Each structure stands twice: as C-alpha cells, then as structure tokens.
Amino acid sequence: MKLTEGTELLGLIRSGGELDGRRKLLLTVKLSAPAIVAQLSSIVMQFIDASMVGHLGAEASASIGIVSTTTWLFWGMLTALATGFSVQVAHAIGAGEFSRARSIFRQAITSTVVFSLLLAAVGCGISGGLPRWLGGADDICHDASLYFFVFALFLPALQLNFLGGAMLRCSGNMHVPSLLNMLMCAMDVVFNFFLIFPARDIDIFGVSMSMPGAGLGVLGAALGTVLAETVTAVLMMWYACVRSKDLSILGVKGGFLPTRDCLRKAARISLPMGTEHAVLCGAQIFLTVIVAPLGTFAIAANAFAITAESLCYMPGYGIADAATTLVGQSLGAGRRELTRSFAWISVWLGMAVMTVMGVIMYIAAPSIMGVMTEVVPIRELGAAALRIEAFAEPMFAASIVAYGVFVGAGDTLVPSVMNLGSMWVVRITLAAILAPAMGLQGVWLAMCIELCFRGAIFLIRLRYGRWMRRI
Structure with a gap:
C-alpha cells in the first residue's frame, strides 16, 4: 500500500519502518504546509491591524510600533514555556508512550496558566510608563499605554492558544492549528472593522450603506486582536483536550499538579529559550531606542517594515515547527540517522522557500508598504528597508529552521547563546x-549583515555540533 497520509508516515517513525528520501520529503512538506499557513495567518492578522491603524495616521501607527518589541518579549516567554512541555510530548509520542504524553499535557495546563497570570500582572503594572521608557513622544504615549494594557490583560488566553497549538503540532496534527489560526485572522478583521472605525457610510458596488462602528482607534485594534485570540484559545484547547486521539484527557484519570521531573525537563528546554527571547527582545527594544530619535515617520516605517517582512520569514517558522515535530518524534524513537536526515531536509526546504519569498519581497516592497499606509515618507522608508532585508532571507531561513531542529532535540542552551551573541555583538x-549616518536604512543594513552571519553559524552547528547527544 502506498503511504501518502502524514499520520501514516509519522507512524513509520514510531514503529521503526523505513522511510526513503521521497517519503521523508513528502512528510516534511505535509507537516510544513499547514504550519506555514498557521504562521502566515498570525502575521496577516498583524498586517491587517497595522494597515487598519495606518489609515488613522502616523501617530496611531507609531503608538503601536513603539511597544511592539515589548509585546514580542511577552509572546516569546509564553511560547518558550509552552515549548518546554510540547517537546516532551513529542518525545513521549515518538516512543509510543501516549499515557505519559497526556500526563505532561495536564501538568502543562496548570503550569502555563499560573505563569501567564503572573506575567499579565507584570504587563498591566508597567503599561503606564512603558512608552516613555522607550522614548515615545507625548502625542503617542497614551494610546501606546492603552494598547499594551489590553494586550497584557489577555495574556492567559494567548498562553492557552500557544499551548494548545504547540501540543497539537508536536502530536503531528498540523491542520487543526492551521485552520483555527485562519479563523482567528478572519475574526480579527471583523472585530477590527467594527471597533477601530466610527459609524460611517460606505459604498458597496455603488450602493451606499450605513455601517456601525465603535470608533475606538488604537484601543479598538487591541480589543479586536485579543477577542480573536481568546475565541481561538477556547477552540484550540477544546480540540486538544477532547477530540485529539493522542492527547485527549477527557475521561482519562490523572492529576494536574506538576511533578518535579516534568518541571525540571520543561525548565531545561524553556529557560534558555525564555532567556534568549528576553535578551533578544531587549535588543529589539534597544533598537527601538536607536530608531526613536529618527522621528515619528521612522518609528512607523520601522514597525510597518517589520510586520511586512514577517510575511516573508513566517514560512520559515512554519517549516521549523514541522522540523521540531519530526526531530522530536525521531529522537523519541531513538533513530539517529533519521533525525539527522529530517534536520537537513527541513533546513534546505526552508532556505529554498524563503529565497523565493525574498525575491518577491524585493520586487513588491513599494506595493506592500502602500497597502499599509498612505503617508509617502513612511512608505518610502519602509520599502527601502524591505529591499535591504530581502538579501538576508536565505540565511535567515537557515537559522530559523535549524533552531527548530535543535528545539526538537531538546538542545536549546547553545543555540540560544548563539542567537544572543549574534544579535548583541553584530546587529546592535x-x-x-x-x-546616525544612514538613518533607518543603516539599522536595516545592520540587521541584514547580522542575519547572514547568524545563518552561517547555525549551519556550522547543524553540521558539526553535538545537538543529537541525547540519542
């Protein structure tokens, strides 16, 4: 029988079955495709937010841009903790120990909820002064504080969204997280449409219609996003807890109190990742401080360009998610050569896809920025930044996917140090x-050079490093 379904091919990993090169590539593509869609949906949501807010003016755009790096910091910490547990689940499923996988899942729910509540309290506490600490001007600080407060308040929902998606992906189910992320994107559009703009008349095929609206501006963008994330979190966790064949805990006896062993393993994976995210985002915040004196146009253009560029590199993160699953389950099954093979297939696939995306971004940069804002100076600055960054995409892909490989192997300390050293020593x-001499283009040229350097050192570690020492 010809095996073409991803679940059947994953079963060959656990059962010790043979996988030829075609099947390995097929499985990598099958897991990567829905993961890429999920990642792109998340970024499209940010793109939509930025585009809608961009029509309110440069100040509204800058008020979100000034705190964007701090929101990434909090996102990264939530993601790191979810990964600490989901990688353990991948190893358990790869070894065929489904009862242990469910036990880890239950413990993860308790641990992540407690952590996200604490982080939400911290975020709400600092929201008032954060924009001024980052060098924001008086005309954007109020909206920026309000945006970050709403974001922080809903962190527990975001954490459960991340946890449910990570657990499903590590079990080999890429499709449900992908579909739910697409739904989240659609809900974000609808919520933003009614929350950001005031009541107004619009023309649809020549027919004038009165459209209701709350007119909340930046606050409406924040509320629209968190409401979409909350609905998605409920659906994601319901599917993982009730419908998932490998993870369902409904009617299965077991405790939710975390054990020392499970927490220790999660900490070994999550702490280097969390520390890395914190320090990397600290570097991004430092870059925001470098950009802030360049003016409101530069702040807005930088924020828009970062959002637009993420459309290019998110396929890499989707392939990295697939690599984490494949490497994690292969490692759990104790199959060394298969682990190495999936690692390289994933990396080369990521580099190929992001090279194509880089070419598209270079050509379409002015059009992309034109969708996001009508302010000409912002559009020109952003397009120039994107065209510089396009040259870094192949090597950026190497670092992204190789990092996903290392995470699947539970090897996060050394790669985290590599990321930190590259960011702080080279980019900053x-x-x-x-x-000072080149303005915003100088900042993005520094980013391009650093990402090429980072990709090179990750490829070297993938080739010569001891990241498979646990097998």
Whole structure:
C-alpha cells in the first residue's frame, strides 16, 4: 500500500519502518504546509491591524510600533514555556508512550496558566510608563499605554492558544492549528472593522450603506486582536483536550499538579529559550531606542517594515515547527540517522522557500508598504528597508529552521547563546554605528549583515555540533 497520509508516515517513525528520501520529503512538506499557513495567518492578522491603524495616521501607527518589541518579549516567554512541555510530548509520542504524553499535557495546563497570570500582572503594572521608557513622544504615549494594557490583560488566553497549538503540532496534527489560526485572522478583521472605525457610510458596488462602528482607534485594534485570540484559545484547547486521539484527557484519570521531573525537563528546554527571547527582545527594544530619535515617520516605517517582512520569514517558522515535530518524534524513537536526515531536509526546504519569498519581497516592497499606509515618507522608508532585508532571507531561513531542529532535540542552551551573541555583538553594534549616518536604512543594513552571519553559524552547528547527544 502506498503511504501518502502524514499520520501514516509519522507512524513509520514510531514503529521503526523505513522511510526513503521521497517519503521523508513528502512528510516534511505535509507537516510544513499547514504550519506555514498557521504562521502566515498570525502575521496577516498583524498586517491587517497595522494597515487598519495606518489609515488613522502616523501617530496611531507609531503608538503601536513603539511597544511592539515589548509585546514580542511577552509572546516569546509564553511560547518558550509552552515549548518546554510540547517537546516532551513529542518525545513521549515518538516512543509510543501516549499515557505519559497526556500526563505532561495536564501538568502543562496548570503550569502555563499560573505563569501567564503572573506575567499579565507584570504587563498591566508597567503599561503606564512603558512608552516613555522607550522614548515615545507625548502625542503617542497614551494610546501606546492603552494598547499594551489590553494586550497584557489577555495574556492567559494567548498562553492557552500557544499551548494548545504547540501540543497539537508536536502530536503531528498540523491542520487543526492551521485552520483555527485562519479563523482567528478572519475574526480579527471583523472585530477590527467594527471597533477601530466610527459609524460611517460606505459604498458597496455603488450602493451606499450605513455601517456601525465603535470608533475606538488604537484601543479598538487591541480589543479586536485579543477577542480573536481568546475565541481561538477556547477552540484550540477544546480540540486538544477532547477530540485529539493522542492527547485527549477527557475521561482519562490523572492529576494536574506538576511533578518535579516534568518541571525540571520543561525548565531545561524553556529557560534558555525564555532567556534568549528576553535578551533578544531587549535588543529589539534597544533598537527601538536607536530608531526613536529618527522621528515619528521612522518609528512607523520601522514597525510597518517589520510586520511586512514577517510575511516573508513566517514560512520559515512554519517549516521549523514541522522540523521540531519530526526531530522530536525521531529522537523519541531513538533513530539517529533519521533525525539527522529530517534536520537537513527541513533546513534546505526552508532556505529554498524563503529565497523565493525574498525575491518577491524585493520586487513588491513599494506595493506592500502602500497597502499599509498612505503617508509617502513612511512608505518610502519602509520599502527601502524591505529591499535591504530581502538579501538576508536565505540565511535567515537557515537559522530559523535549524533552531527548530535543535528545539526538537531538546538542545536549546547553545543555540540560544548563539542567537544572543549574534544579535548583541553584530546587529546592535552595527546599528549604533550606521544609524546616525544612514538613518533607518543603516539599522536595516545592520540587521541584514547580522542575519547572514547568524545563518552561517547555525549551519556550522547543524553540521558539526553535538545537538543529537541525547540519542
């Protein structure tokens, strides 16, 4: 019988069955495709937010842009904790220990909810002063504080969204998280449409219609996003807890109190990742401080360009998600050569896809920025930044997917140090040197050089490093 279904091919990993090169590539593509869609849906949601807010003016765009790096910091910490448990689930499923996988899932729910509540309290506490600490001007600080407060308040829902999606992906189910992320994107559009803009008349095929609206501006963008994330979190966790064949805990006896062993393993994976995210986002915040003196146009253009570029690199993160699943389950099954093979197939696939995306981004940069804002100086600055960054995409892909490989192997400490060293030593130093002379383009040139360097060192570690020492 010809095996073409992803679940059947994953079963060959656990059962010790043979996988030829075609089947390995097929499985990698089958897991990557829905993961890419999920990642792109998340970024399209940010793109939509930025585009809708961009029509309110430069100040509204800058008020979100000034706190965006801090929101990534909190996102990264939530993701790191969810990964600490989901990688354990991948190893357990790869070894065929489904009861242990469910036990880890139950413990993860308790641990992540407690952590996200604490993080939400911290976020709400700092929201008032954060924009001023980052160098924001008086005309954007109020909206920026309000946006971040709403974001922080709903962190527990975001955490459960991340946890449910990570657990399903590591069990080999890429389709449900993908579909739910697409639904989240659609809900975000609807919520934003009614919350951001005031009541108004619009023309649809020549027919004038009165459209209701709350007119909340930046606050409406925040509320629209968190409401979409909350609905998605409920659906994601319901599917994982009730419908998932490998993870369902409904009617299955077991405790939710975390054990020392489970927490220790989660900490070994999550702490380096969380620390890395914190320090990397600290570097991004430092870059925001470098950009802030360049003016409101530069702040807005930088934020828009970052959102637009993410459309290019999110396929890499989707392939990295697939690599984490494949490597994690292969490692759990104790299959060394298969683990290495999936690692390289994933990395080369990521580099190929992101090279194509880089070419598209270079050509379409002015059009992409034109969708997001009508302010000409912002559009020109952003397009120039994107065209610089396009040259870094192949090597950026290498670092993204290789990192996903290392996470699947439970090897996060050394890769985290590599990311930190590259960001702080190369990017920050170059940005500080180039920004005064070249403006925003100098900041993005520094980013391009650093990402190429980072990709090179990750490829070297993938080839010569001891990341498979646990097998």
